[in-house]
Amino acid sequence: MSKLGIKNIGILVTGDVKAPISKATTIIVEDGKILKIGEEKLLEEFKCDKVIDAKGSTVAPGFIDSHVHPVLGDFTPRQNTLGFINGSMHGGVTTMISAGECHTPGRPKDATGTKALAVLAHKSSKNARPGGVKLHGGALILEKGLVEKDFEELAKEGVWLVGEIGLGSVKDPEEAAPMVKWARKNGFKVMMHTGGTSIPGSSTITAQDVINTDPDVVSHINGGPTAIAPEEVNKIIENTKMALELVQCGNYKIMKHTVNAVKEKDQLERIIVGNDSPSGSGIIPLGVLRTLSYVASETNASAAEAICFATGNTAKAYGLNVGFIEEGKEADFVIMDAPMGSIGKNSLEALEAGDVPGVSMVIIDGEVMFTKSKNTPPATHGAVIC
Structure with a gap:
């Protein structure tokens, strides 16, 4: 069984927003799963086939992008885009969750067609990882005519x-709420578009609409791009x-x-990215990192907490075995440091200064995907394979 070791970790971000930093400096990976976490003496106990020297930089769980709109593989006709998933991986993203394949040309809007699209996209993403990223595709877009048996099938x-409710013909809570119950009964996770319209075909959805529909995830609570008012945000926070x-x-x-509102209530575990x-x-390969930089530098959340929003919080929300640096979890990591020239001395200080860290390595299931990001600034200290 193959083993990978990561040593000389300067900062280890756990993914747990309640305890975001670990003192551990070494990780042992076996067959794509985290085997042990501790000190460098672990390398004497477990003989590794490959060892990575983090050079004192930060190791965090691979980021989870909780909201993408793919079509098939790494292609979508929106903005005529090919390769956007691979580009995001170079920003530290190792897992993506589809919020609906709404940009599919000629997207079917009948019950049979929307089911077929979900099955196709799900199986396609399961059979092939675009750019190496774990894409969870095939998010059903709710259309009129769907019945409980469809969710069972x-x-x-x-x-x-x-996919985010509001993209299809089912928009009102009176129609959507029964479907949400059918979906949840069959093990689905449900998202809902929130706020103003973002593109032609989407619709404005209020806080009360969300409460009445009862999804698992409030998609883009900060709008897309027109947001609901602060009092509407507060209503969702306080009543759900x-x-x-x-x-x-x-x-x-x-x-x-x-x-800031969620931080005040000590409910940071609710935020995902x-x-x-x-x-x-447009296409923003560093979108998750840029969001973490904004949150860390402009809100009351720390950089370590912000990273947990895009890792462990999202993994919990969707029931995934990623997002945490814990024994038994899938070995997905992003290794990063302050970018050259930053006033920050490490990746966390850089994020809190408003900078985007330099990513030197991304690892998925214990496999090194690259040794230098093509999209971030260069890291002050880059990880190397010994």
Whole structure:
């Protein structure tokens, strides 16, 4: 069984927002899963096939982009984009969650067609990892005519996501709420578009609409790009326990308000991070990192907490075995440091200064995907394979 060791870790971010920093300096990986976490003497106990020297830089769980709109593989016709998933990996993203394949040309809007699209996208993403990233595709777009049996049939085919409600013909809580119950009964996780319209075909959804529909995830609570008012955000925070998604392609003022309001209530575990790309706002390969930089530098959350928003919080919201540096979890990591020239002495200080860290390595299932990001600034200290 193959083993990988990572040593000389300067800062280890756990993914647990309640305890975001570990004193451990060494990680042992076996067959794609985290085997042990501790001190460098572990390398004497476990003979590794490959050892990575982190050179005192930060090791964090690979980022999870909770909101993407793919079509098939690494292609979407939105902005005529090919390779956006690979580009995001160079920004530290190792897992992506589809919020619906809404940009599919000629997207079917009948019950049979929307089911077929979800099955196709789910199985395609399961069979092939675009750019190496774990894409969870095939998020069912709710259309009129769907019945409870449809959710049962989809679950048997492995489909487990409902794309953000509001993208399809089902928009009102009276129609959506029964479908949400059918979906949840069959093991689905449900997202809901929130706020103003973002592109033609989407619709404005209020806080009360969200409460009445009862999804698992409040998609882009900071709008896409038109956000709901601060009092509407407060209403969702105070009256639900839903995961609250921040997106890069949204309203920054509401992003700041949301983080600070949740921090005040000691509920930071509710916040997750997505890009909402490809979108009308364009393609932003560093979208997750840029969101973390904004949150760390402009809100009351620390950089370590912000990283947990895009890792462990999202993993918990969707029931994934990633997002934490814990024994038994899938070995997905981003190794990063302050970018050259930053006033920050490490990646966390750089984020809190408003900088984007330099990513020197991304690892997925214990496999090194690259040894220098093509999209971030160069790291002051880059990890190397010994």
